[in-house]
Amino acid sequence: MLGAWRAAPGLRLRARFGAACGRPRSAASEADSRQPAEDSRQDSQYRDTVLLPHSRFPAQLPGRLQPDAELETQQILKDITNRFHMMRGYKVHYVPGWDCHGLPIELKALSEVKGAEKLSPVEIRQKAREFAERAIEKQKASFIRWGIMADWANCYRTFDPKYEANQLRIFHKMYDKGFIYQDYKPVFWSPSAKTALAEAELEYNEQHVSRSVYVKFPLLKSPPKLASVIDGSSPTSVLVWTTQPWTVPANQAVCYMPDSEYSVVKCATTGEHFILAADRVESTAAVLDTQFEVVSTCKGVDLADGSYAHPTIPGRVSPLLPANHVTMTKGTGLVHTAPAHGMEDYSVASHHQLPTDCLVDESGYFTEAAGPELKNKNVLEEGNEAVIRMLQAAGSLLKEEKYVHSYPYDWRAKKPMIIRASKQWFVNTANVKAAAQEALKKVKIIPGSAMSRMLEMLDRRTFWCISRQRCWGVPIPVFYQKDTGESLINSETITDVIKIVEQQGTDAWWTLPVEQLLSKGAVAKAGGRDVLDYVKGQDVLDIWFDSGTSWAHVLEGRPVTRNANAVTGECQIESFLVSENPWTLVVHGFTLGEKGEKMSKSIGNVVDPDVVINGGEDHTKDPPYGADVLRWWVAESNVFTEVLIGPVVLNAARDDINKLRNTLRFMLGNMAGFNPETDSIPPSEMYIVDQYMLHLLQNYGSKVTEAYKEYDYSKVVRLLQVFCSRNLSSFYFSIIKDRLYCEEEKDPKRRSCQTVLAEALDVVVRSFAPILPHLAEEVFQHLPYKKDSEGVFRTGWINASSGWKKPGIEEAIEGACAMRDSFLGSISGKNALEYEVIIVIEPGLLFELMEALQAEESSRVSQLNEIMMASQTTLVNEIPKETPADANIVRGNFLINLEGGDIREESSYKVIALPTAKAKCPRCRRYTSDSSSTPCPRCLKVIAGKGST
Template identity: 80%
Template sequence: MNAEGRKSNLKCGFSELYSWQRQRKTKKEFCLHDGPPYANGDPHVGHALNKILKDITNRFHMMRGYKVHYVPGWDCHGLPVEMKALSELQVQDLSAMEIRQKARKFAERAIEKQKSAFIRWGIMADWANCYYTFDGKYEAKQLGIFQKMYEKDYIYQDYKPVFWSPSANTALAEGELEYNEQHISRSVYIKFPLLKSPPKLASVMDGLSKVSLLVWTTQPWTVPANQAVCYIPNSEYSVVKCTNTGECYILVADRVESLAAILDMQVEVISTFKGIDLEGGSCAHPTIPGRDSPLLPADHVTMAKGTGLVHTAPAHGMEDYSVASHHQLPMDCLVDEGGFFTEAAGSELQNKAVLEEGNEAVIQMLQAAKSLLKEERYVHSYPYDWRTKKPVIIRASKQWFVNTANIKATTQEVLKKVKFVPASAEKRMLEMLDRRTFWCISRQRCWGVPIPVFYHKTTGESLINSKTIGNVIRIVEQQGSDAWWTLPVEQLLPREAVAKVGNHNALDYVKGQDILDIWFDSGTSWAHVLEDADQQADLYLEGKDQLGGWFQSSVLTSVATRKKAPYKTLMIHGFTLGEKGEKMSKSIGNVVDPDVVINGGQDHSKEPPYGADVLRWWVAESNVFTEVLIGPAVLNAARDDINKLRNTLRFLLGNVAGFSPETDSVPASEMYVIDQYMLHLLQDYSNKVTEAYKEYDYSRVIRLLQAFHTRDLSNFYFSIIKDRLYCEEEKSLKRRSCQTVLAEVLDAVVRSVAPILPHLAEEVFQHFPYKMGTESESVFRTGWINTSSVWKKPGLEEAVEGACAIRDSFLGSIPGKNALEHEVVIVIEPGLFFELMEALQPEESSSISQLNEIMMASKTTLLTKLPKEMASEEKIIEGSFLINLEGGDICEESSYKVIVQPSARAKCPRCRRYTSDSTLTICPRCTEVIARNGKEVV
């Protein structure tokens, strides 16, 4: 945007636009609830894609007369902010409050950087009134939702395995994982010696020596926590004998041959039986003498890989935990919060990291016990902490959960009423929700909203109820969540709540140390931003990762507390990639910084300043429902496209100078047919553009705009009307007719592009030579495109398109030559097609008719039959045109002939058509114009 554009921002009140439209008196409201970006880094192209899409949407609805509700927000708590704040410090062992203060300052700095970038991109909002998840009133609302969910028994505490990040020392929810498809595990095949034969297999096992169950696992470090081996009741299992060693193994029948090859052994099948026949048996633990592991049935055992027998460690597997719960097995966890073996694991393993030296130690123990048959590298998909980018483990611990199983059915029904854009995203979200049986909402950090629970110092029992939560909410609303760490327990815990559980002193309790998952933070934003409890946002618009993230946490909290979704429509966009489809990375050097896109890099020859509108055009023209590519070639193309549009707008502006729509407009009925036809095309363009905006299909808006301004305007209409604009009398009906169209086109094109290119649209609007209503200081204050149904007339398309078909035949016969140097003879037999052409040129020959204007020749002659003197003409072009009127009731194909001849007259020095008697004198038309006007037309 140039200096003139910046001036126009001030002149039109660009920055006050949001406040202005909020004050309008209208019942129509459009609410787009802003998903909070994370306050832990600089603005990037992902932010640009998301915020600009939202702004295009908001500006369109505002121009359509809606009162737009859009409150920008930021997600401020959580591990990434805490880690980045601490990484700036060399000091260790900070108190919780010191960490919180550092984290808050870091988040505030990130917010200011991001906010200034969003403003620079032209995002319309009241930037003085945003929402922040660390704001006390927001936190109080969040705890209010927690309280309602607790009262409805959706929130509970339990000891169970959860995803755990050793690199971050905290539990994680599934939405905080990303899967590394190339993770390498040290997988092992292990012998579990049979201790007690299953009763149904006693006769089979009798006489066999050294029988073991064959087990495969990718997590050897979990073997010390083994409590059972599971089988599939309905599957076939075999006892096989190794001919080399004489040892016998039990494994699934279907895998005997493949596993014998893997383990490099020759085997013979002794017996085959059903899995259920293993019931009642047990085996010895492979590394812990004296411990036995029962054989138990389970549905989660898979045949895709492994032996059909699964080592079961209840503390380290979700399905394992279910088996243990059903059979009352021990669930002791031998791994601490940092991912190290505890003292309970034994001196050989204590203090060893389970994913590193701890894993190696267990493998060595298996080898020493002669339980290890084989170790191999196994490449597979494995969950990583999406923030630290390091592997996670599954680890049992005492956590707080949302019982999503009890909300799931209602949520699925609610989501079926939500519109998804694109529609395919609905299936993906429902599948993700279906897999979610619980949501772990507690985190072992201090930068966040506390879970308002107290624990008895002696018994460890938790104290939480409506009174305790309500008291904390009141304090947090006034003082913010810092109060949980700064106030003594007796101020936070009401006396009556302590008395209710039979105790007399709040000092018998300590405050819980866990905070709420930040997905719970952001997922309750609807309660704060959509103040009316019954209100739903018309739209949530975020990236595809939010199908398992914010979209889910928002709908789960909303359904749990009020049985409705917080949104009516979900729009989902893809991620940004380099222009060759590769991920952006600093090491590759393909990271695109939106600030550099707008202002240019250090070397402008390599990184030129494109301005905000190029960034916005890139967003709009991209197919945002897939991955969105960006790079120098993409940005250069966007800049060129905008320059072409600017040239079109410049032509329009220049040719409505001296024109006033109020006094100079020509009624459609008195216009040239080609002008009426352009209004017809303009109405079609406007309707299609409006529909594309309504469907959030902004790339289609760009395609429609480009086709209209390049094909219909620049390449077609402008070339036809230039003679009328430049050579007819300034105030003549002929000139005013096309100026009326140009004014309508200018108005419609500027409005149609305004949501996408607000800076350019506003700049052009400021240069309109006439006012557009009472709010004419801004294009955004004067509404959407206005079209008229009277612009469409029967026969209009056929007349112009028929003439254009003949014109194409004419121009195609003189490639690369000046059409004005030629005369055209058109021969059409009497009939409907001739009548349509005759309406454009009543006289037989003319240099100034509407038909000749379309032909762009110096003269056009319209005949019903070919003159005898032309019958032997070599260059006769033949063609046909199909007339289709009244919905197909009138359908007639007519043929035509075109004869092209060099003009016999001289070139007029004024209009440059070959219509003059001499190159020194102007033609009759120009003579008449000058005589009437008394001066030259500019």
């Protein structure tokens, strides 16, 4: 019969009713309740004959001991991805590094210095470097403690001269190709930091409150197509709405949407006429607490060639212009346009050759050009108030109200930004967009959804501002003519600077005089006369340019292999534009507080990894979890989106690891006296359920490996938890305890399941080793059969034999499991060992499968009875005649699919549970003895030393 079962390689069985094999049921607790080690009534005379599990591996470590235990197992450690690839036999060289430049470090360093505003650029750079060096050493120690394996002796720092020189070489190459240019245009500007910022350095305050105003701009010249409607008998104005009144002095135009409808209305309150979008007439009238009478309606294009008077600057006449960025969702459908303070405004000005003068300085104050009433006033504070008063005095202000909306803030200073035109250096992303998008499509990006986000960002990004107005960074190697401000930069000037930086670092830009940085030959080549006619530029490169050029330093002298990887937080498109394309790009999210809030030191909700690992000053408030809990949390989280961390999450992670430890402890405890090299049983000689577990183990190993390859560590955790809790603990462990504890030590039946436990332990430990390196090493230290081992990370990846995969084997076990579920369900809450079970199956394939597990009609020691966990199992085709009339008969069906469904056979079965007449064996606690004072036949043989014969 077993041969017939083996001849069906494509066999697939599924129970139409009942649980899948391995579902947690009462079986585990029933098995536990009968075991000698767990039964206080066990006769002492037989206790020493039972092979109880024994291991010094603790089921769990108290929090205070976890960090110390991890330190004992630490040698060289590594992150999850690198550990996985290394265990698979790849050569992995992870060079860690630090982005050391940038505003955060500069501001933090200066906050520790009294009178910082008086420091020279060189002194500021020195303070920032010292701060960065201290932070690096602290972070390096933390990373090592967290279990990150890396080439810690050869880290890179972006302030190293060689790194800075390579960065300037990339700048040079991009400049030569025409990708980098200088221009005067509006950029995001941080008045608090006095520098331009990239979009990636912004965060949006959804509760920002602006002082929005409705303003009328008096019409001077009527649009020709509206001349018959606007006869001049009453004043007519274009009506605009803005949330930034301070930009009105810089107004150069009012824009309309050409294809939209506009209305000329008469105000019921004042009798004057206004022009605004037809869709905004009713809502605007309601805001102004008046009524509008529609005099005429026209298309936006009919507003062409009209002009108006500036509301605060006498004599300034500005045009009405078409623009596609005008929307009808709010405001009046007419947009106040200040070219120096808006990206779309600047585009309109460029197209129509309008002035783009900026009236705001680097600190966010109005300049002298704004006029005496505004000079030296902060545009976001008193300057805004002054403009509103000017509008009111001119009779142009119709309404002021508070407006709550999303507004960009400096992500470091947590203060509002402005858009301000200034002379900056840019990467022309428009020219490289198509090529970058094509290159991006060849990159493997995880998760796949990040691809569309990055392509979208590339599509809408026409330039990237790479200049910053600070001194802690890599300088942009440009010189300016003192009188004209004309820039001097070419291959010769950049090459000269690179040579100096490679020897002295970028401090030389601030310490050396211009004549040592700029050669006479370079000046003459550019048509200049004297080196002293030039000054050094004061801008530094954006820190994303720093990080984006790391490959040029780390991979210097090494070919970029197909296995090169990059891991980055969200979509840092700037870094991608500078770097060579990685073959795999993993995009992860950021960490949030347990309630989903952003972490902020000012709020006080920052979770310090060192406190998580080692505990805080008060262990009752901040207990020590150890590094593995932190690593488990990282792996378990869906890192492709924002992840949450806090006490609840960390406690759950610790509990998960403790459950895993119990599973590991059971396997370790049952390995005493077993050596896999000499005592293993070949799969062909194993119990079928043991072969089934190897089959599942091979499948588990394959799925885990694939999940690691896809960087899906949360899937790895899920696979691990399901396999350990359902397949091992709830199912396999519960049915093999009798074999492990009560068979003779070297009995092949016991060695069979020990072989499986050894293989399962090895596969499971290797599968989680990249995530829990300390636990993996701890397990290897407690293996009773491996001495002086090199450890889990030097002995390879999962070695699950393909020979373990046996199509059809799971059907035999799952069929038995379905019947076991029916049996257990019929005696719910009772001990299965107190019952005998009769299984009735019509002749056919299902019966043959069960015969493979039990050849004789009735048995107390068969493989089928082990799975059923009953006192005795009887397998028949018909219900025995002596079956009591009132016996509870449970019916079920099995649908059998062969060869992918080409052959289908539905089999029915009946399960009958009857109380056993046998007594409980005082040794094995199974109801298989003729007397409660005498061991069962099996136990008597073991006691007599005949169990293996």
